Amino acid sequence: MEKFDVVVVGAGLAGSAAAYAAAREGLQVVLAERGTQPGTKTVSGGLLYTHALGRMFPEFWRETPCPVERAIDRNVLSLLTPTRAASLDYFDAAYSQPPFNAFSVLRSRLDPWIAGKAEAAGAVPVYGIKIDNLVRESNRVVGIRAGDDEIRADVVILAEGSNAILSRGNPAKPGPDPHVVGVGVKQVLGLPPGEVERRFQLRGMAGTQYTTIGYPAGIEGGGFLYTNRETISVGLIFSMESLVRRGASMFEVLEEYKQHPLISRLLEGGSLLEYSGCFVEEGGWERLPPLVGDGYLVAGSAAGLFLNTGFTLRGMDFALESGRLAGESAVRAVRSKNPTAAGLASYRSALEDSFVLKELRAFRGYPRAFQNPRLYGAYPDIVTSLLHRAFFTDGSGRPHLRKLLSESYRGKASFLRLARDALQLSGTL
Ligand SMILES: Cc1cc2nc3c(=O)[nH]c(=O)nc-3n(C[C@H](O)[C@H](O)[C@H](O)COP(=O)(O)OP(=O)(O)OC[C@H]3O[C@@H](n4cnc5c(N)ncnc54)[C@H](O)[C@@H]3O)c2cc1C
Numbered sequence: 001m002e003k004f005d006v007v008v009v010g011a012g013l014a015g016s017a018a019a020y021a022a023a024r025e026g027l028q029v030v031l032a033e034r035g036t037q038p039g040t041k042t043v044s045g046g047l048l049y050t051h052a053l054g055r056m057f058p059e060f061w062r063e064t065p066c067p068v069e070r071a072i073d074r075n076v077l078s079l080l081t082p083t084r085a086a087s088l089d090y091f092d093a094a095y096s097q098p099p100f101n102a103f104s105v106l107r108s109r110l111d112p113w114i115a116g117k118a119e120a121a122g123a124v125p126v127y128g129i130k131i132d133n134l135v136r137e138s139n140r141v142v143g144i145r146a147g148d149d150e151i152r153a154d155v156v157i158l159a160e161g162s163n164a165i166l167s168r169g170n171p172a173k174p175g176p177d178p179h180v181v182g183v184g185v186k187q188v189l190g191l192p193p194g195e196v197e198r199r200f201q202l203r204g205m206a207g208t209q210y211t212t213i214g215y216p217a218g219i220e221g222g223g224f225l226y227t228n229r230e231t232i233s234v235g236l237i238f239s240m241e242s243l244v245r246r247g248a249s250m251f252e253v254l255e256e257y258k259q260h261p262l263i264s265r266l267l268e269g270g271s272l273l274e275y276s277g278c279f280v281e282e283g284g285w286e287r288l289p290p291l292v293g294d295g296y297l298v299a300g301s302a303a304g305l306f307l308n309t310g311f312t313l314r315g316m317d318f319a320l321e322s323g324r325l326a327g328e329s330a331v332r333a334v335r336s337k338n339p340t341a342a343g344l345a346s347y348r349s350a351l352e353d354s355f356v357l358k359e360l361r362a363f364r365g366y367p368r369a370f371q372n373p374r375l376y377g378a379y380p381d382i383v384t385s386l387l388h389r390a391f392f393t394d395g396s397g398r399p400h401l402r403k404l405l406s407e408s409y410r411g412k413a414s415f416l417r418l419a420r421d422a423l424q425l426s427g428t429l
Helices: 013-023 051-056 107-120 195-200 240-246 250-258 261-267 316-335 346-353 355-362 378-391 401-409 415-425
Strands: 002-009 029-033 047-049 071-080 085-091 102-104 124-127 133-137 140-146 149-158 181-190 206-213 221-227 231-239 271-281 296-298
Touching: 002 013, 002 140, 002 316, 013 029, 013 051, 013 107, 013 149, 013 316, 029 107, 029 149, 047 051, 047 316, 051 316, 071 221, 071 378, 085 378, 102 206, 107 124, 133 149, 149 316, 181 240, 181 250, 206 261, 221 261, 231 240, 231 250, 231 261, 240 250, 250 261, 250 271, 296 316, 316 346, 316 355, 346 355, 378 401
Parallel strands: 002 029, 002 149, 029 124, 071 206, 149 296
Antiparallel strands: 047 102, 071 085, 071 102, 133 140, 140 149, 181 231, 181 271, 206 221, 221 231
16 A cells, blocks of 8 residues: 555546646656556547646647647537538637637547656656545545555545546535436548648648537537548537437437538548547536545546537636646645645635636536527528528529518527527526
8 A cells, every 4th residue: 555645536637737736846646547548548529728738838839749739710610400501600810829729639649748747747657547446534535446456645636537436426426417418429530641731721730620510400419520630520419318319329420420411521531540439417517516525626527527608618628727726726735734625625716716617607507508409400490591592592583581581480489489598598597
């Protein structure tokens, strides 16, 4: 049995950020990961909003090896029906200049890079070992157990991702809510050198991201397509309930998505390099678990820190920030020899002061708002029907746009419903 200051479970972004923050202050830190290498078990679409990583590693994009893929300067948000797409296409040249807005990333590159930073700061890597249990004494967490091995520590940081089995053992943590449990599925497809630039009309290291809703039919969630250096990431996140209703597997749903006429032409000829899927808990503010207990802290998606606003899908910057703050709070508790819940409480207040809990609170109505089936059926249908008729001209005497508008939503959603849904999405209900 060995004793350390801090044990971190999970070398994803939250775990490695926590281990780095604690180790650089001279604490003895173990970073435990079930994958043989960081990044072998993590699933993510791969759009990283830059700010949180930049706070820890300014100008990280200049490093060799470079942990990121493309600086995203074009964001396309599309409402899909089986044969149509109505898109909002936002290009911003400032997004591909320092300090940047978001990068596409591949976790198989990013995770080993940031875990390497933690190791260089002194964290001891223990990879290829799944942590089975927490060790408790008089209800206080005092370490971790893997098989017959035990590692003791003043503070355990749980950063095990969304399938948070160890954190779930906490009786105060709410069980999974079937209405907000989602699934995520993703592929990485390879293209010949230079093809990503040609196909997406990209210059240098700039990139494009697509976010979609409305297709496949009956699937309540969204799709994404991100350009990497020489690959494309494509996938979906959607509610488990809608998957069960469809009676399909998540892989079948992804294959259907890839056949959409807008998407399939972007993926043409891509060779499959990676395939992954996992659970996602989108409970948000309403279902935050206790983040601090006697001897432990919970960070990243183990704590459900994930925010989908429709425009942006964010978990990685939340993981990095919460991980860093957990590591810093562990340092304070170890130095003051008070790793109790009270001694670790500065973690919760640091999260309250950061974007993590401010944004989760501000968007607290969103997980419920996104359960609205009209977002995935009626609204894409209304908007694309209107645009179809607005652009289509066959000489038969097209009605005025006002009439087209009322014909497009008639029978699909009332004006009152529309206003109510708009209010709910704007967070006022
Ligand atoms: C399909 C999909 C698309 C997404 N797209 C985006 C996106 O575009 N942008 C964005 O910001 N977020 C996105 N997210 C969310 C984002 O991926 C997560 O919020 C983020 O990865 C959370 O990081 P984490 O470090 O908390 O957990 P993870 O990245 O899940 O890391 C957890 C680590 O813990 C390890 N682990 C788990 N249990 C144990 C154990 N018992 N013992 C040892 N090790 C263990 C795992 O192997 C893993 O390495 C997406 C999620 C999904 C599923």
